[in-house]
Amino acid sequence: MKIINNPNRTDWPTLVTRPEFKKEEITIVVSEILSEVKNNGDEALLKYAEKFDQVKLSQLTVSKEEIENATSVVSEELKSAIEIAKSNIEKFHSAQNTSEAPVETTKGVSCWRKSVGIEKVGLYIPGGSAPLFSTILMLAIPAKIAGCKEIILCTPPNKEGQINPAILYTAKLVGITNIFKVGGAQAVGAMAWGTETIPQVYKIFGPGNQFVTKAKEMVQQEGVAIDMPAGPSELLVIADDSCNPSFVAADLLSQAEHGADSQVILLSDSEKVLAEVNAELDFQLAQLPRIEIAKAAIENSKSILLSNINDCLEFSNQYAPEHLILASVKTDEMINKIVNAGSVFIGNYSCESAGDYASGTNHTLPTNGFARNYSGVSVDSFVKKITFQKLNETGIQNIGSAIEIMADAEGLFAHKNAVTLRLKEIGDV
Amino acid sequence: MKIINNPNRTDWPTLVTRPEFKKEEITIVVSEILSEVKNNGDEALLKYAEKFDQVKLSQLTVSKEEIENATSVVSEELKSAIEIAKSNIEKFHSAQNTSEAPVETTKGVSCWRKSVGIEKVGLYIPGGSAPLFSTILMLAIPAKIAGCKEIILCTPPNKEGQINPAILYTAKLVGITNIFKVGGAQAVGAMAWGTETIPQVYKIFGPGNQFVTKAKEMVQQEGVAIDMPAGPSELLVIADDSCNPSFVAADLLSQAEHGADSQVILLSDSEKVLAEVNAELDFQLAQLPRIEIAKAAIENSKSILLSNINDCLEFSNQYAPEHLILASVKTDEMINKIVNAGSVFIGNYSCESAGDYASGTNHTLPTNGFARNYSGVSVDSFVKKITFQKLNETGIQNIGSAIEIMADAEGLFAHKNAVTLRLKEIGDV
Numbered sequence: 024m025k026i027i028n029n030p031n032r033t034d035w036p037t038l039v040t041r042p043e044f045k046k047e048e049i050t051i052v053v054s055e056i057l058s059e060v061k062n063n064g065d066e067a068l069l070k071y072a073e074k075f076d077q078v079k080l081s082q083l084t085v086s087k088e089e090i091e092n093a094t095s096v097v098s099e100e101l102k103s104a105i106e107i108a109k110s111n112i113e114k115f116h117s118a119q120n121t122s123e124a125p126v127e128t129t130k131g132v133s134c135w136r137k138s139v140g141i142e143k144v145g146l147y148i149p150g151g152s153a154p155l156f157s158t159i160l161m162l163a164i165p166a167k168i169a170g171c172k173e174i175i176l177c178t179p180p181n182k183e184g185q186i187n188p189a190i191l192y193t194a195k196l197v198g199i200t201n202i203f204k205v206g207g208a209q210a211v212g213a214m215a216w217g218t219e220t221i222p223q224v225y226k227i228f229g230p231g232n233q234f235v236t237k238a239k240e241m242v243q244q245e246g247v248a249i250d251m252p253a254g255p256s257e258l259l260v261i262a263d264d265s266c267n268p269s270f271v272a273a274d275l276l277s278q279a280e281h282g283a284d285s286q287v288i289l290l291s292d293s294e295k296v297l298a299e300v301n302a303e304l305d306f307q308l309a310q311l312p313r314i315e316i317a318k319a320a321i322e323n324s325k326s327i328l329l330s331n332i333n334d335c336l337e338f339s340n341q342y343a344p345e346h347l348i349l350a351s352v353k354t355d356e357m358i359n360k361i362v363n364a365g366s367v368f369i370g371n372y373s374c375e376s377a378g379d380y381a382s383g384t385n386h387t388l389p390t391n392g393f394a395r396n397y398s399g400v401s402v403d404s405f406v407k408k409i410t411f412q413k414l415n416e417t418g419i420q421n422i423g424s425a426i427e428i429m430a431d432a433e434g435l436f437a438h439k440n441a442v443t444l445r446l447k448e449i450g451d452v
Numbered sequence: 453m454k455i456i457n458n459p460n461r462t463d464w465p466t467l468v469t470r471p472e473f474k475k476e477e478i479t480i481v482v483s484e485i486l487s488e489v490k491n492n493g494d495e496a497l498l499k500y501a502e503k504f505d506q507v508k509l510s511q512l513t514v515s516k517e518e519i520e521n522a523t524s525v526v527s528e529e530l531k532s533a534i535e536i537a538k539s540n541i542e543k544f545h546s547a548q549n550t551s552e553a554p555v556e557t558t559k560g561v562s563c564w565r566k567s568v569g570i571e572k573v574g575l576y577i578p579g580g581s582a583p584l585f586s587t588i589l590m591l592a593i594p595a596k597i598a599g600c601k602e603i604i605l606c607t608p609p610n611k612e613g614q615i616n617p618a619i620l621y622t623a624k625l626v627g628i629t630n631i632f633k634v635g636g637a638q639a640v641g642a643m644a645w646g647t648e649t650i651p652q653v654y655k656i657f658g659p660g661n662q663f664v665t666k667a668k669e670m671v672q673q674e675g676v677a678i679d680m681p682a683g684p685s686e687l688l689v690i691a692d693d694s695c696n697p698s699f700v701a702a703d704l705l706s707q708a709e710h711g712a713d714s715q716v717i718l719l720s721d722s723e724k725v726l727a728e729v730n731a732e733l734d735f736q737l738a739q740l741p742r743i744e745i746a747k748a749a750i751e752n753s754k755s756i757l758l759s760n761i762n763d764c765l766e767f768s769n770q771y772a773p774e775h776l777i778l779a780s781v782k783t784d785e786m787i788n789k790i791v792n793a794g795s796v797f798i799g800n801y802s803c804e805s806a807g808d809y810a811s812g813t814n815h816t817l818p819t820n821g822f823a824r825n826y827s828g829v830s831v832d833s834f835v836k837k838i839t840f841q842k843l844n845e846t847g848i849q850n851i852g853s854a855i856e857i858m859a860d861a862e863g864l865f866a867h868k869n870a871v872t873l874r875l876k877e878i879g880d881v
Contacts, residue, residue, distance in 0.1 A: 104857035111557035111851070118555045119565070126547045128540035128812035136548070139791055141825050153862045189861055225825040240673060248825040252675065267877070273870040280866040312865050361838065362568055369842040372874055376867040377843055380858045381851045383557035384839040396570050396654040396677040398837040408827040409790065410813040413798040414806055422540070422810045428533035429809045432618055433582045436741050437709040438805040441702040445801055448696070 024275075024289065024301050027327045038325065039342040041254065041286060041391050044233065053208045053237045060212030065219045071209040076150075078184045083220045085186060085202040093191035105193055108381040109160055115383030116165045119402040131418025138406040140170030141248075143222065145214035146199075147229030150179035150206055154187035155230070161385050161400065162228045163197040169405030174199050175222055177214060179206020207231075208238035215242035226250070228400065230387070250400055254391025257286040258375060259344035259364075261335045261357070262300065264293045266350035267371050271296075272303035274348055275324070276317055277376050283319035288342065289326035290335040297326050336360045343394040346375050365394045416449050453704075453718065453730050456756045467754065468771040470683065470715060470820050473662065482637045482666045489641030494648045500638040505579075507613045512649045514615060514631040522620035534622055537589055537810040544812030545594045548831040554840075560847025567835040569599030570677075572651065574643035575628075576658030579608035579635055583616035584659070590814050590829065591657045592626040598834030603628050604651055606643060608635020636660075637667035644671035655679070657829065659816070679829055683820025686715040687804060688773035690764045690786070691729065693722045695779035696800050700725075701732035703777055704753070705746055706805050712748035717771065718755035719764040726755050765789045772823040775804050794823045845878050 030038060059067040065083060072080045125135035146162045148155055159176070166174050176199050178186055186204060194202055203221050205213055211231075217223030226248040227239055239249040258278035262271050275287050291297050304321065311317050329335050336357060339347060343363035351357070354369045361367055365388030366378055378384045387400035398404075414422075423442045430438035459467060488496040494512060501509045554564035575591045577584055588605070595603050605628050607615055615633060623631055632650050634642055640660075646652030655677040656668055668678040687707035691700050704716050720726050733750065740746050758764050765786060768776060772792035780786070783798045790796055794817030795807055807813045816829035827833075843851075852871045859867035 100857055101861050104854035104861075107558075107851060107854040108858060111561065114557045115555050115563045118552060121550065121552075123547060123550075126544050126812065128543045129536075132540065132806070132811050134544045134812045136830070142791060153864060155862060157858055157862065244669060244673075246681065246820070246822065269873055270870070270877075273866065273873050276866040277864070277870045280864060307866075307869065311869075313863075317866060358840065362571060363836070364838050366839040366841070369840060370844070372845060372848045373841055373843045374848075374870040374874060376855050376859055376864075376870050377561070377848070377851065378839075378841055379867060380855045382561050382841050382843065382847075383555065383563045384841050389836075391675070393675065394836065394838075396836065398835075399839060401565070401837060403832065403837070406827075407792070407818075407823065407825065408830060408832070409793050409823075410795040410807075410828060411787065411798060412795070412802055412807055412811050412813050414802045414811065415799070416801060418811075419801045419803075419806070422536060422806065425533035425536040426805050426809045428529055429537060429586055430805055432530050432533075433584060433586065434742075435582060435706070435709060435805075437702065437705040437736075437746060438808060440736065440740075441699070441706045441803040441805050444698055444702050445803060448699075 024304060024321055024324050024326045026297055026301065027325055029328055029330060035338060035341055038327070046237065049233055049237045053234055053241060056208040057212040057238060057241060060209050060218065061216050068205050068209055068213055068218060071207065072180065072204065075207055076179050077182045078180055080180065080184050080204055083203050083205060085191065085204060089186070090191050090195050090200060090202070093188035094195070096188040097192040101189065102192070105196065108157065109164065109196065111381055111383035112160050112164045116168050116402050120168050129418065129421045131415045131421055132412070134410065134412045136408045136410050138408050140172065140406055141226050142171065143173040143224040144171045144405060145224035145227045146174065146176045147210055147227065147231055147235060148176060148178040148190060149231050150181065154190050156189040156193040157380050157386065158230060159190065159193045159197060161387050163194070163199050165385070165400065165402045166405045167198060169402050171405050173222060175201040175203065175214065175224060177203045177205045177210035180204040208234045211235060211238035211242055215245065215247045250387060250404055251389055251397045252393055255284040255286060256281045257345040257390055258348065259288040259290065259339050259342055259346070260348040260350055261332065261339060262289065262291045262296050262350040263332055263353065264296060265352040266296060268296060268299035269303045270371055270374070271300045271350050272307050274375055275304060276307055276311065278346065279317040279320035279324070280311060280313040283316050285320040287320060287324035288344070290329055290338055292329060292331050292335065294328055297328055301326060332357065339364065343392045345388045345390045345394060348373070348375060363394045365389045365399050419445050420449060453733060453750055453753050453755045455726055455730065456754055458757055458759060464767060464770055467756070475666065478662055478666045482663055482670060485637040486641040486667060486670060489638050489647065490645050497634050497638055497642055497647060500636065501609065501633065504636055505608050506611045507609055509609065509613050509633055512632050512634060514620065514633060518615070519620050519624050519629060519631070522617035523624070525617040526621040530618065531621070534625065537586065538593065538625065540810055540812035541589050541593045545597050545831050549597050558847065558850045560844045560850055561841070563839065563841045565837045565839050567837050569601065569835055570655050571600065572602040572653040573600045573834060574653035574656045575603065575605045576639055576656065576660055576664060577605060577607040577619060578660050579610065583618050585618040585622040586809050586815065587659060588619065588622045588626060590816050592623070592628050594814070594829065594831045595834045596627060598831050600834050602651060604630040604632065604643065604653060606632045606634045606639035609633040637663045640664060640667035640671055644674065644676045657816070679816060679833055680818055680826045681822055684713040684715060685710045686774040686819055687777065688717040688719065688768050688771055689777040689779055690761065690768060691718065691720045691725050691779035692761055692782065693725060694781040695725060697725060697728035698732045699800055699803070700729045700779050701736050703804055704733060705736055705740065707775065708746040708749035709740060709742040712745050714749040716749060716753035717773070719758055719767055721758060721760050721764065723757055726757055730755060761786065768793065772821045774817045774819045774823060777802070777804060792823045794818045794828050848874050849878060
């Protein structure tokens with residue numbers, strides 16, 4: 024890992040910048056896929072399954088039998104682990120499902136908000152080397168708590184036309200049985216517009232490669248909501264002399280193994296800590312099965328020495344990391360200074376993988392600096408908050424005149440008249 | 453207003469469809485404006501002020517003197533009205549600023565969320581015929597409650613290079629003094645990237661014409677968050693025989709006067725109500741100053757007879773109106789059936805203009821069917837919710853094994869190792 028000693032503050036903006044990816048070529052490919060799916064529906068999906076997933080599918084829908092069979096294949100040990108994660112994620116997300124009491128803003132004027140689940144939502148789960156069944160928990164559990172009526176799941180099949188059993192088992196466990204064998208940008212298009220088989224949804228969630236991400240951005244322009252913009256996964260660790268260097272190295276590597284484009288940053292006020300973590304890093308890296316991926320990510324990463332922990336926090340706020348670990352036993356003061364971060368892991372025993380799987384927090388988080396302006400996925404992401412208001416005669420008498428004056432000043436006379444007529448009827452004018 | 457009697461359910465999807473606008477030409481114009489602003493900063497803004505606002509500006513920043521002078525120009529009557537609105541909007545939005553208690557999902561595992569204001573936000577207020585100072589209240593008050601540190605405001609100048617005093621007065625009242633004389637797509641570009649004079653922001657709020665809306669969509673693709681996608685304003689009224697037809701007509705017109713493209717829909721189970729409202733509509737329309745605009749909007753609008761109120765609610769949910777008025781004295785049952793709507797006005801005395809100005813609810817709401825998947829602006833819109841977690845030794849002992857098993861099943865061994873090392877250190881393995 025490259026070590027940077029006490030960089031000038033004027034260099035910070037460069038240091039917090041993420042690498043840019045060329046988007047033009049992807050845009051052209053994704054546009055074509057989306058318009059094919061829009062125009063030809065299932066036919067296009069089957070064609071792309073053959074092209075990209077190398078499989079001739081007889082049907083896109085995962086059958087009841089396939090779902091049932093998954094249960095018998097998944098080990099009891101994994102099932103118990105998933106149950107623990109599910110229970111914690113449910114506990115944490117249920118607490119987000121609050122209702123707000125009406126506020127009487129003026130006598131006779133009562134206003135409130137009500138959370139209503141978005142009726143139709145689509146979850147995308149990538150296939151490929153890692154079957155991300157944990158992401159199903161992270162998306163489906165808040166969707167259920169929010170009260171979404173129709174939840175569908177798209178995920179690419181393997182070359183045998185099958186879906187990983189852990190994915191099917193987890194989906195069933197959280198109550199999702201509308202599962203489709205569709206991956207990539209074509210899955211996003213299918214959920215955005217619907218096909219003969221796949222129902223249209225109002226909001227699309229889930230991680231994916233650059234094609235999936237681009238497709239989500241493009242359908243967003245046509246009125247389909249998406250969870251958030253996305254980029255490569257990131258971790259920033261602030262470690263002081265009370266950290267455990269071997270834990271820090273393990274955490275940095277757990278981020279690095281996600282992909283060669285993963286972003287890993289280590290900040291410290293101690294030269295010794297940086298040296299120790301880097302030594303541990305080399306040691307642990309050698310033992311990883313995904314060594315090539317992790318090595319590439321680590322080569323692009325930085326460990327930076329700053330003069331004090333306050334500067335580390337300031338740098339971190341400028342970077343706005345997806346994951347932020349405070350590797351220290353003195354975290355109380357640090358917490359209050361965090362302004363931009365997706366999810367924060369406090370102390371030496373809060374590893375990122377806890378939040379990735381089982382502590383209860385959501386792992387769908389803003390990357391690429393989006394922690395400055397976006398939140399991670401929560402129950403909020405699956406609801407609309409509708410405002411309600413009820414004015415009685417007293418209410419309109421109390422605020423009617425203010426409305427008339429303001430409407431008049433904005434030149435909106437029909438707005439004013441809607442009040443005047445009511446005040447007249449009550450006999451107030 | 454066109455009356456449609458008992459349309460077939462199969463025709464509903466057509467009836468709820470909004471007119472489409474051609475976007476291609478706008479896209480080209482807006483792209484050019486944005487890239488000019490990105491490359492040439494203030495120079496481009498001054499050029500566009502001359503071109504679009506017909507004014508040669510000596511500076512873009514509104515001076516302290518201009519802001520102070522506004523106070524002396526605005527009438528005491530209007531000031532008091534704005535004060536009443538401000539107080540109600542503050543009361544309603546303050547209640548949204550809740551903090552969430554930590555949840556102990558498992559013994560030793562504590563998780564919570566903290567709302568942190570987005571540091572830099574930009575508010576856009578249109579100029580033109582109506583000086584929308586009310587929108588400043590609707591955007592700046594929640595921004596302040598959210599704790600946004602830097603709030604800037606852009607609004608176009610008139611031909612004399614001035615900003616409407618009511619806008620300046622209201623801005624100052626809610627604590628905004630960074631005000632710039634920039635309108636249109638160029639204002640959006642300036643806030644997205646910053647110029648010599650105008651600071652860059654992370655999220656842009658506010659209504660605008662098709663150019664502003666398009667510019668917001670386009671900068672969103674480059675990582676700047678926006679409040680929500682936008683379209684023409686809308687009102688749907690469900691009226692039964694307990695409504696007051698003259699109130700209903702006034703409400704429909706208050707929507708219609710916004711613009712010729714405003715969408716107005718009246719639903720009822722009573723032929724008599726439809727006839728009476730339409731008669732009132734003709735009568736009131738004739739007296740409006742903005743008669744031409746309102747007339748055009750009403751000509752595009754529909755009054756629809758349905759067999760019962762339940763069908764009206766179902767239709768409304770399919771339409772997903774920005775504003776929904778329940779013009780009835782029997783609203784209790786109706787409320788629970790509302791699934792898609794921006795803001796709901798209950799009973800005969802809750803006119804839309806109450807919510808537009810002074811009841812306390814926000815008037816920045818999802819249009820164009822976006823009430824299916826978006827909420828209106830609230831304090832939520834101005835914060836990120838950061839998750840925190842703290843595991844102690846007991847916590848990692850309790851969930852560590854579940855994490856290891858799940859990480860292993862997803863093929864992510866460094867994730868597993870981050871836990872294993874900690875369990876070993878505790879002496880648990």
